[in-house]
Amino acid sequence: MFLTGTLQAQFFYFGRNKVQYTEFDWQVLKTEHFDIYFYTGMEDLANRGAYLAEQSYKILEKKFNHNILHKIPLIFYSTPLHFQQTNVTPGFIPEGVGGFFEFLKGRVVIPFNGSFREFQHVIQHELVHVFMHSKISKVLNEHRKISDRLPPLWFVEGLAEFWSTNWDIQADMIMRDLVLNNNLVPLDDIEKIYGSYLMYKEGQKILEYISERYGEEKILLLLENFWKDDSFEDVFKKTLGVNYEEFDREWVYAMKKKYYPVISNSDNPSIASKVIVKKGFNTKPTFYKPVGDTSKYVCFIGNHSGYTSLYKLELNNEKAKPKLLIQGESTDEFEAFHLFQSKLSVSKDGILSFITKSGERDVIHLLDLEKEKLIETLKFEELVSISSAAWSNDGRNLVISATGLNGYYDLYIWNNEKKFLKRLTNDIYDDRDAVWSIDGDYIVFSSDRTSYGANGYYNLFKYSLKTNHIYYLTFGEENYYSPEFSNDGKFLVFVSDIGGARNIWLMNWQDSDFTNIHRITNFTTAAFDPVFTDDNKLLFTSFENYNFTINLLEDFENLYLNSFEMRSIKIDVDNQKWTIESMIGDSEAKRYKYVGEYSMDIAQSQISTDPVFGTSGGAFVALSDLLGDEQYYFLVYNTAQSQSEIMQSFNFAISRISLAKRTNFGYGVFRFSGRRYDLTDPDYFYFEKVFGGYFVLSHPLSKFRRIELAASISNSEKEIIEGFGGRKALFVSNSLTFVHDNSLWSLSGPIDGSRFKITFAYTTDIQYSNANYYSFIFDLRYYLRLTLRSAYAMRYWLFYNEGQEARRFFMGGNWDLRGYPRWSIRGQKLWLVSHELRFPLIDEFYIKFPFWGIRLSGFRGALFFDAGSAWDKVYKQTLGSFGAGIRFNLGGFLVLRYDFGKRIENNFSKIQSNYFHQFFFGWDF
Amino acid sequence: MFGVNFTRTNFYDSEINPPLEKFWEYDADAGFSKYSACIADSILFLPTLYGELHLVNIYNGKKIAKQKFAGPISGSIALDNNEVCLTFSNSDISLLCYELIAGKKKWDLKIGEIETAPLLFEKKLFVSTLDGKLFSIDKNKGIVNWSFSPENKIPKPSYSSPATNGQVVLYGCDDGYLYAVDFDNGKLKWKFKTNASIKSTPSINEQAVYFGSTDGNFYCVDLESGELRWKHNFECPIYNSQALSDSFIYVNTQDGFLKCLNIDSGKEIWKFYAGSLLSFSPLLIKNFVIVGCYNKNIYLIDLKTGNLIWSYQVNGRIKSSPIMWKKFLIVMTDNQTVYCFKPKNDNP
Incomplete structure (x- = not known):
């Protein structure tokens, strides 16, 4: 955070980027119990959400026998894609997170995913956390106990x-x-x-x-x-x-x-059907048969290696394994697949449409399945999230379920020839899983627009493209999802949870009144996303043993004739639509433009004593605004060892970091003064006074790549302790860095992907000419995945400082050149190569004592080879080491590591006779 | 004592004329249970959840004395001359009699955790425990006269304080029963079943006993026979206790209402919406009903109409039942502060 004119702050810094693609125009809606933060474009959703929040508050007030005396900050996002950009939490928000409660400032952050019932559920879920936190704190305080724990x-x-x-x-x-x-x-x-x-x-x-x-x-x-x-x-x-x-x-x-x-x-899906894709998580199958070919395929979204990706599997080949078509989550183009959400569809010409997140919004990709080549990517400025896209039978149109800024999922038709988007529905109901009838006259979809929708039930509807009217297909206090037509248009298949479990049902589309539906499976667990093949079979996703597999069900026509259950749909034509009340017009609700509301994040004071550097004491305060976009840091401490030193040993730093926009920036001023020992300088202690300012800028090109700029100016006065000499300088330092990181992490460090960083910098003393050097840093790490839990990792370093008073780099120890004392190898130039085989060692062991037991899991092993050197002007010698290591992840935040092996010394001419042993902490490179 | 008297009617036979003004406030440095404190001889006896008993001068709000005891006083206390009886939970001792002037323990008993208000009547102390039992204890000697135990395979706790008319002692239990036990020998006279736990403290008049249940009903049961006279459904669980006058019952409900019911029929006469959860029981005086609210307000409500006459906002939730002594109204809040109000411009 506080640059001091050196490059060490960036020395080991990679990481993906949390990109603020969207500039939100924040507003605040104040109700009786809430301050609701939302942005322009989602006013209607915010008003309805406010109503739901007040309802939930009343319910929970009674349940907890407790109330909240302050206004609860609720931050709404209209789609999960916007939600993932929030700065309320610095970390990444994985797919599928429905919301969170941040207990430091009591903020509740919730995305809308299309369903009001689900929205209410999540609002109330997070409010339970708010109430519980407050109640527990009160209960402990009343008994004069420290409120430092939760259930x-x-x-x-x-x-x-x-x-x-x-x-x-x-x-x-x-x-x-x-x-x-x-x-x-x-x-x-x-x-x-x-x-x-x-x-x-x-x-x-x-x-x-x-x-x-x-x-x-x-x-x-x-x-x-x-x-x-x-x-x-x-x-x-x-x-x-x-x-x-x-x-x-x-x-x-x-x-x-x-x-x-x-x-x-009932039966397990694996007993009643054939499992064809077992490994990992697999969903959204779609059938594909190339024209004029006997081969048949299923395409699906799966996660077999840690990356959610697109796969293809040959169906009539028992030995075939899923083939990776598109790897997700490692490139800008396919930043994320929505594993349980995004439908696949294949046109009659063999063009697969699939949806990924790409930058700010979801896009639809069109992939030629025969050539296995991407042919087009469809981006819609007015659409943010897309949940499904399905081809018409003639291959010209796609029916899309998507939402814009308002958060409501509606249906659209994309004419891929004329490149024209037409909106079909425009209301608050959640319209999903749309498919075309074979004759092209109807679009069948799942929606919560019956009155049962108020309780979260989804039924099937058909939209007539001739009359533009919507008609009921099913009606009841159950759920109906994922409709699909058979190739001949005779059947409509879907899943429903009638009777308490999700099973596959068929409707004869050629029945004139569509009233009878037939259940053709009887699973103990559940089925999802059924699709027809071309030969009387159904592909579907099944859930069993906490796994999602792709299964094949044979002879569905026979199952239809001998179904487990037949039901007649009775449609209540007088049934009214439902709605969610809104806070508009409520005298309690007032709307304002958001102006930064700041509060403290941390305030900490500390006194520490060090046998070398003596005693220091100080305080650190961090402030940020409610949305986490603007942050301020204040540090002040004093290292005086006697009263006379107090003024000269006064240290402070003030920084501002802005994360609101896509380009993040920060700047600050500092004054540091005290005794130092600097590894990057020759071995001496010195007293240094330095003051100045800095500016940093980070522009993410995508989630995986960014450019960083840093500039600083600092006035430095150095005095050597117990020696002679000193140095004054007015440093100006500039650096430009490119960072790439799409690595996938396992228990002890990265296991797939790559990380890369390259930095150019220049530092000069503009007043006294005491320093003037260029810097170049090259850091490349590549992880070749061998199996699910093993990888071959490579690291290549070249660090180069050249010029007057050029700083030294350093290495040695578990973190880089193993076998050598920590940071013992120093030089203005440095190179390092590391190769390491990473593998699982012990998955779990349990030691049971008479009265208690200890269970440890996740030990990983490594075989490594390192080589490198460091020098100032003249190259000295190449050093190396090889050996093995064990890593153990403690609690998810600390990795303990033990390495042993032998050094290769004297320019690789001699191998150390003894073994070295090194124990420390730290993630794998 | 909690409930003002041994029949737990929460009726204090006095008047107060608003507007009131804050007279003093006192920081007890710990929280209070839902039960009220006690006042005698111009001294406020304030038990806390930290296990301290504070003695505060009513006339100036200054601390007279403070004593720390074995464990949190989650119930309440009973006063008798210069002796105070305290109940404890999560502690080795459950009941203790303390001599105030001598400053020492007179006796203590270990009969199970107690989180209810003890009842003192004719030198007999009645307490209900978290084992669901009811004890009669000789207040002078500290010995158990008798105990009553419901016939539950697994003991269910009682959070309902006992009430008596001198012939029968009544209390509720988490098994859903209201028990009527003989005052002298502890034998069961009758029991009345509701559909869920009874957390409230019953109130008694000459004919009947009145109480709420967490099944959402408020009950009037014949005192002699234990038969139901009427019940009124509030559509939400009733955790709180009530106040009784000759003609009306006043109940704090879980959905933020103070409701007035006809004592003979149970019909609702009026209701007042306070905006949030209400204190454990209302306090009835001659001219008003006084309720505290979790929204930090204390309300004076007209007995007959249910109209708000006066309110005041303090600095914390008011969960404990308010109490009165002469012209002083005492309100305990969950920010560990006690407030004393008196009529404006009235010199004590």
């Missing part, structure tokens, strides 16, 4: 789910799958699934069970008793009368009792 995550997230949504079909699918596959994790062991979606759902189910068995007020009592013990299990025991082990006995038994009988009436 365990299973409870926190489980309660957020339990008190924000009903136990739905999807949740039941997860639990059924867990129990039937003996994967249910007891409460006593729930840390094993820490942070996962499974933990959310198990937590929710546990709380539902507590509510039914012990009474819902016991849940509130768990919070109100939180002060009674530091151990939540003891609080649990004091409140419910049972500890975790005793609770598990009854709860696990209750789950088995509930779900085991399912097996007697």
